[in-house]
Amino acid sequence: MKKLFYGVLFFLFLIPFATTVNGQEKGEKQLSLETILKSGQFYPHGVRGISPLKDGELFARITSDSIVAYSYKTGKAVRTIVASDELIPPGDSVPISLRNYKLSNDETKILFATKTESIYRRSSRSYYYVFDTKTKKLTPLSDNGKQRLADFSPDASKVAFVRENNLFIKDLNTGKEQQITFDGEKEHIINGTTDWVYEEEFSVTKGFCWSPDGKKLAFMRFDESSVKEWTLTYYGELYPERYHYKYPKAGEDNSIVTVHIYSLETGQTIPVDTGPETDQYIPRIKWTSDNNKLAVYRVNRLQNKLEILFADADSGKSQVVFTEKNKYYIEDANYDAIRFADDANRIFLTSERDGYNHIYIYDISKGELQQITTGSWDVTDLTGVDQKNEKIYYQSAEVSPLDRNVYVIGFDGKNKKCLTPEAGTNSARFSSNFKYFIKVWSDATTPPVYSVNYGKNGKLIRVLEDNEKLKELRAEYNLQPKEFFTITTADGVKLNAWKILPPDFNPEKQYPVLFDIYGGPGSQTVRNNFGSGNMWSEYLAGQGIVVVSVDNRGTGARGEAFKKITYMQLGKYETQDLIASARYLAGLPWVDKDHIGIFGWSFGGYMASLCMTKGSDVFDVGIAVAPVTNWRYYDNIYTERFMRTPQENPDGYDDNSPINFADQLKGKFLLIHGMADDNVHPQNTYDFITALVAADKDFELMLYPNSNHGIYTGKNTRFHLYEKMTDFLLENLK
Secondary structure, eight states: OOOOTTTTTTTTSSSSSOOOEEETTTTBBOOOHHHHSOOOOTTTOOOOOEOOOOOOOOOHEEEESSEEEEEETTEEEEEEEOOOOOOOOTTTTTEEESSSSHHHHHOEEEEEEEEEESSSSSSEEEEEEETTTTTTTTESSSSSSEEEEEETTTTTTTEEEEETTEEEETTTTTEEEEEEOOOTTTTTEEEBOHHHHHHHOOOOOBOOOOOOOSSEEEEEEOOOTTTTTTEEEEOOOSSSSSEEEOOTTSSSOOOOOOOOEETTTTTTTTEEEOOOOOOOEEEEEEEOSTTTEEEEEETTTSOEEEEEEEEEEETEEEEEEEEOOOOSOGGGGGTTEEEETTSSSEEEEOOTTTTEEEEEEETTTTTTTEEEESSOOEEEEEEEEEEETTTEEEEOOSTTTBBEEEEETTTTSSOOOOOOOOSSSEEEEEOOTTSSEEEEEETTTTEEEEEEETTOOOOOEOOOOOOOHHHHHHHHOOOOOOOEEEEEEOOOOOOOEEEHHHHOOOSSOOOOEEEEEEETTTTOOSSSSOOTTHHHHHHHHHHTTTTEEEEEETOOSSOHHHHHHHTTTHHHHHHHHHHHHHHHHHTTTTEEEEEEEEETTTHEEEEHHHHHTTTTOOEEEEEEEOOOOOOSBBHHHHHHHHHHHTOHHHHHHHHOGGGGGGGGGGGGEEEEEEETSSSSTTHHHHHHHHHHTTTTOEEEEEEETOOOTTOOSTTEEEHOOOHHHHHHHHHTTT
């Protein structure tokens, strides 16, 4: 896409033309924080519960009171899979929510989760029910307490699940519940699921999988006995509750992870040989199409070497069939891109070995690696592999790092076709036969559009949801378009950015600027997508503040060199780029150089803290929410991936720790943290406070008891947070 440069003012495009939408003149209404945060009317609608069905011609989706099978081609409802009134448990009057459902492979049974309680970011426990679509019978999975991660066997005759760190199998024909492991113990042994750090940083909670024939169950076992504990305090009672869990910080001991295979026929469990080294990671286990071959992904502590092992399901013996190395680190997202061919002899994968993330096919028997996609751009998702027709479907940033498009290409790397040529962000979920796909598209100013398209050429069949009502609602307000542009720093680095200008923007005046940033490894805030609609930015722009976001070095979709320059020194180049961007904007005639602010959350809070200290000559106002202030305090999987251990790289940790530069703070600074943050511990903020006090620096502080990293726990918390930040900016930045 054509990029806009800040040196040129496209003033004509900023004039708020008046139009009429449903009798309401566009631009007449004014935003309020209450409207943005409490009404919910600015959230886009989705299409709930989409699940492709096995025949390739139908897909399931949730309606207001049912799960219904629809034809991709005609759009007609073919049958009702289950109605809400069929899901009333015995002795109850309220049906189970349709939201969390899982179909068996043969689509004769459905698992529903109810009364779900969250554990951490991705984990939860629930009461599960099994609904039989033939008999219309609803049955509780277990009467012995809540379950986790319930999953049908391939033939739908059994369900495996985790409870209290042990693994169980329920036979749906006999009703018998069998316990598979017996050593599970809180804060010591975990079977069938993962510990906190695997869940957070490898995005995995399900630690077991059925063999294709359903005769074996492979599972991971975590021994976290040597992992040090962290304690969170919850308030509200006479004596606060202390919650303990295992959290391995940078350089500290991890869980020892082993892999085991349980045989339903013999009742025996065997260990899988994962090598003598225990200070390593096993981020995934997955059965191949061969009932006797379990794939185990083995990653070294530095995360720059991935090995795929094939383990014999009867003996547990294993051999390395593929090895991937990287001089920096291997992206954890690439683990989920790995697919195994039906003959179990080929592996489909993505790798950055040529400097960009591309698709490869590895032939195990020949030891040959074939590169399928090439070019100075990144594949961002391996969407699907059609082995029958030898085609690979993927999403990439080929057109621009800001956009995402979906392509199809042959196993030979030929006959590439773009299925979604529209500028913006496109994703696709294909039918089982790849004949159709459901596309989700949006751009910076258009809410998501859900549609059914042909897999062969991407041609539109029908629109499922266009969010037209949201577009009409937004048209009633004087919202300003997000405009993309490029900043070239004094060092010649080109950075992608966007800006939202005040509705009455006048280039003859001067405006304060707020940087809204994140900046972490592989991330992007500068994307041509709708996201959440940038409503807080729109509100601030309406108050006369120019809002800007910049993707510094270290961010994604621009190749390995741009992303991994930050290796071993997180914060250095990112801060340099944001300071350079602020200096650039300060030199523009319509920017008030004495009122440049920065806001960020999590890694963004870390960046805001660094910019308010190291960049205190440029940034005048800052808000850091849940910031990391010393990488020694963060978990080891994430931190060591980019920094190695503190023992190996002490200067890398110290040279860009905001705590060590507290004496350089000059401007107005607001620190915010949830006191029950299990991810970025409030220790980061507390020790930063100590350093700021020791340096005799003035700052403001807001703490939210019982709130985690998202800061939403409790009545009115989210609104209070944004009201606090807004008032701080309007008082100090304008």
